[in-house]
Amino acid sequence: MVTLAQVARHAGVSPSTVSYVISGKRSISQDTRLRVERSIAELGYHPHAGARALASNRSNVIALMIPLRTDMFVPVMMEIAIAITTTARRYAHDVLLLTSEEGPSAVKRIAGSGLADAMILMDVELEDERIPLLRQTGAAAALIGLPADPTGLTCVDLDFEATGRLAADHLADLGHREVALIGAAESVYRRHTGFAERTLAGFRQQASARGLSYLHRPCGNGHEAASGTLSRILEERPHTTGFVVQNETALPHLLSQLRQSGRAVPEDVSVVAICPDDVALHSAPQLTSVSIPAQEMGRRAVELVMAQAAGQQTSGLTLLGPTLTVRESSGPAPQIS
Amino acid sequence: MVTLAQVARHAGVSPSTVSYVISGKRSISQDTRLRVERSIAELGYHPHAGARALASNRSNVIALMIPLRTDMFVPVMMEIAIAITTTARRYAHDVLLLTSEEGPSAVKRIAGSGLADAMILMDVELEDERIPLLRQTGAAAALIGLPADPTGLTCVDLDFEATGRLAADHLADLGHREVALIGAAESVYRRHTGFAERTLAGFRQQASARGLSYLHRPCGNGHEAASGTLSRILEERPHTTGFVVQNETALPHLLSQLRQSGRAVPEDVSVVAICPDDVALHSAPQLTSVSIPAQEMGRRAVELVMAQAAGQQTSGLTLLGPTLTVRESSGPAPQIS
DNA sequence: TTGAAAGCGCTAACAT
């Protein structure tokens, strides 16, 4: 291991000078800076992370807690995680990956060990057990998702209520009168992950406002679940012509099922998906969708915790406005024959 | 922050004693141990990670380098990452997440900064740029995947050649004579990620040995790509009755396309998937498949790097034997009419 | 079975 002291010797300066060249915390003459930088490069020096953390009381690490669950759409989580990691690097930070397996005590461990100087929590539940600890330790943190009481917390999420409203509006605008929301797996609702319920609330509200009759059904993963849910909806309300789907894994099954049942998209029924853009683009037909801005959510979360670590107050909600992109899967409601 | 010194004072012992109680590196009287442990619990003490890393020259962190690519099946990556994280915790280690965005230099940074005491690399290419650095730094490391020259490296992977052979054998056993391998996206082959080519090699070898005529086609993501690939195969070889599919995202599209083209599975054509079990189970019909043992790969990788960090020599390949599970998608070849 | 004390490599006052 190359140490700072070795660099100092090699460059013919004092250790502190090397430190200051690296941190830029005081002005250095052009000449010394160059000599030091050359020595660093020549020796292949990298500061020892532990020593730095010990001396500076900052670890330059962000802890990211991801869920273990299997009922969430994994690619979105991954995209957020990657956005967090690449954004963190821009702030010279690394990301420590924690799973919820360890439970709420992970929050204590991280806060207590100086392993990370900020945390980002994903898949936040309405009454999340980690939140009291977060409040108590006062650690810099951002949540991706919305708990029941976000007071004093920093949260980032898509505005799912507006998303539900937007989708309902789009279908109403196209003249649909009977619509259905095909949602996430039942387990998601049962554990009160906020996003599913918020979408439903927004959807209901706007469907009512626009005089639509609507139905809501959770939907599990897999072909079985998807086609079952769909056929039960169609049995109950055969004249349903508009579907909002908030379940990425069910989408291909749903589409193939609609085709099989002789309903053409978008001539007979319209489909609005709530999903990442690439899923919408890779479906046939390409889906009208409200996109999940995974990258931006990750980026924002990092920016917020970095601002906190720099001493700023950031508490409050960052609700990203939904955008609906019209593609091939939605069209005017069929004339009543 | 609670420090070890505070714990020592609280328990009425010396700092070193507290340290030894924690590490278990020397025997402590029942009495002292209990007092110290109570103090630790009472004060909510957690060792400072940086200080510990500095003093012990071990960070208790494993670095995990994941790819940024979008052409891999994300859930498998995620499952491996999670298995690595939970297994690491069993060794009292945490996981640092790095993306390949930073490039090969990330290897240098990690090795040089003491940030991690071992690394696990995913999505290894045949001529991976990170490998020379790995050899050069001599860092404890495990690769998930197989490079062209694994000499001196520790690698974990599914035995994809055996997988290809196994799939070909299964179809041959069922009497199929014309078969096709629908593979990963072309980009995967182009960049010479080993697994796709190894599957193909095994498949070819055994198909030849069993006297099958075979075809191989890469297949992109999305409905468009999947149905295009399938119809081109059927155009070229209309009597193809056996398919091996190594492309999780294409599977639902392929199945719905087969149905649409009037081919029943498994009566008219058989499908063998190479995919995680849950994907096989959530398809309709449930798929005969060779499973991707994501969890085991992650677990093994951690065990191997931990053994290395403990000074053992582990270099060599760990190729997990494939298992084929017969489900509903494969059956006897139809009689030639 | 326990204590005392010397660092680990860095940062950040405090000097000049």
Next chain:
DNA sequence: ATGTTAGCGCTTTCAA
């Protein structure tokens, strides 16, 4: 603009 130096909290000899 640069150097000196006192820790940061822990591990681990060396001593008892």
